[in-house]
Amino acid sequence: MGGASSYYAIVFMVIFLMAVWTASKISRSIGISSIVLEIAVGLVLSPQLLGFLPSEYAECYHRKVVDCSSFKDKARIADAGTEFCDLQAYLDAGLYASPWESGFFGDTAIVTLNGHAYNVSEQGSSSRLGSSRTEGKTDYDCYENCLVQNCKLDLAMKCGTAPDILTLIGHAGVAMMIFESGMHFDFEQAKSVGFPACGVAILGTALPLIAGTGMIMSFGYPFLDGFAAGTSLAPTSVGIALRLLHEAKSLQTYFGQAIITAAFVDDILSLLLYNILFSLQSEMAVMTFLPMVAGLVFMALAAGAGATLWPRIISCTLSKVPEKKPHSKLTTHHEVLFLWMVLVLIIYAQITHLCGTHLWGCFIAGMSFAMWKEAHHIWVRQTKRLTCWMIRIFFSCTVAFAIPVNELLSLDAFLKGAAMGAGPCILTKVLCAPFMGDARFVIGWAMVGRAEFAYLIAQMAAASNMMAPPVFSIVIWALLWATVFAPFIFRWVLGRYVRRKAAETGADAKQQCDEAQGAPVGVFQHSTTGHLPELYDEELAAQQEEERVRHAQLEQENERLQALVLKMKEKQRETNAQMEAFEASACENLATHGVTVVSSTSVISV
Secondary structure (H helix, E strand, O other): OOOOOOHHHHHHHHHHHHHHHHHHHHHHHHOOOHHHHHHHHHHHHOOOOOOOOOHHHHOOHHHHHOOOOOHHHHHHHHHOHHHOOOHHHHHHOOOOOOOHHHOOOOOOOEEEEOOEEEEOOOOOOOOEEOOOOOOOOOOOOOHHHHHHHHHHHHHHHHHHHOOOHHHHHHHHHHHHHHHHHHHOOOHHHHHHHHHHHHHHHHHHHHHHHHHHHHHHHHOOOOHHHHHHHHHHHOOOOHHHHHHHHHHOOOOOOHHHHHHHHHHHHHHHHHHHHHHHHHHOOOOOOHHHHHHHHHHHHHHHHHHHHHHHHHHHHHHHHHHHOOOOOOOOOOOHHHHHHHHHHHHHHHHHHHHHHHHOOHHHHHHHHHHOOOOOHHHHHHHHHHHHHHHHHHHHHHHHHHHHHHOOHHHHOOHHHHHHHHHHHHHHHHHHHHOOOOOOHHHHHHHHHHOOOOOHHHHHHHHHHHHOOOOOHHHHHHHHHHHHHHHHHHHHHHHHHHHHHHHHHHHHHOOOHHHHHHHHHOOOHHHHOOEOOEOOOOHHHHHHHHHHHHHHHHHHHHHHHHHHHHHHHHHHHHHHHHHHHHHHHHHHHHHHHHHHHHHHOHHHHHHHHO
């Protein structure tokens, strides 16, 4: 009756999002990471399985209109000339086709591509007509296979540039989380534990990279697939360690500072690896690494500005802005500071995008506000619900929809993923702090956790055809093992370490152990903002709780004093009554004497 309507699309989308939300809540209640069930729900409801979510919202537009097995799309790649496949190079190498009539152009001997004419009937000699020979590569066994593979690569690049709406939302959520992560960086901690923490971070990045690359290559896949897999295993989740250390009252200890600093440096190194990985798509040259070097220089300068210059800029800006809403939850100064954060995030992300990846700029932009204590609190107040849903969509859509179901559910992928998870993903991180004394395994297990960035690298590598579908499935299994088990084991190791140190120092071991282990099971999960806890809000809540307890104590003391006053008044009334009775008795005695003694009566009258 109403004609064309998007009603059912809206219903399916709402049901899908509610299913993801329910999965997140269930995971919290049973004490596992929400990542696992969010990916599982997204995979089951994806277009690959139940097809519950319409493919129009779950698939890149270009994948709907491009078919790399069709003549039209292969011809489009061929018409680009040497940009993708150099026909002359394949003719010179004798790899066009055998016989030449069975090649892509059939029995057409003379073809023109991008203004250049070629004689495909003559292989093994320079036969380009009307043009000087241009050198090229022959990376494939025949020219037509080159067209197919480069069509897939071009398709992946287009979908990376203009992804479907759900993938775009997921990537935006990860960028916001990395910005938030940068705001947790502590420059003072970095000074005190800088060198040991950097050593942990270097080992924690290099060991998974080397071991992951080696294991994938031992499975028979090429180096690029192995390097992409190793890069995906390198990042560490700051949030899990930050949350559990805070709950255990160990965040300000030496090993706690070392863990957090190492995790942040690990993220910086992983961002560098991320940039290197996608630089390998093009031909290696000096210009390949020049933008990366420029990006590193910019990061160093911007990080220094975050520690020294930005606090002054913020203070100067706020001092010149009149506060019109001093008693509001979101004051004028808060609004100005939030605007500063958005502007710096956009500008820094744009600069580092030109240098390789916008994620560098997101992290450094967050670091620029790390010295201003209220910054993270204000950011969370304004973005926490939005970021939380974006991260859910990232795992349930961006990651889940990219998983090749047939390969993921195969026994081969499961077993190889378990091997990859136990070795390159978990064991390498556990062993990354051998020089940190008796806290080495606490620090090692703190580095095991994985979150958004690791899955992002894997998904982007798979989308760019840098990681074969079976390898992507193996990496997802490996990351899931770490995601599930890391919080449980780290909590147990941390509690055991705190108990032992308390016993050594003669402190109340039971009390400190309870502090390390007394947090509810759900602390492993994402906070409302994603994987980072809102410590500023928690500090305010703790202060408010202390004030509430103090107020209750004062109320109790006031009631006790009031009861005491009432009791004293009652006592005074009893005393007065006794005094009045005594006086009445005395008067009666005097009156009796006054009847018999006149002088006494005179005295009484007086």
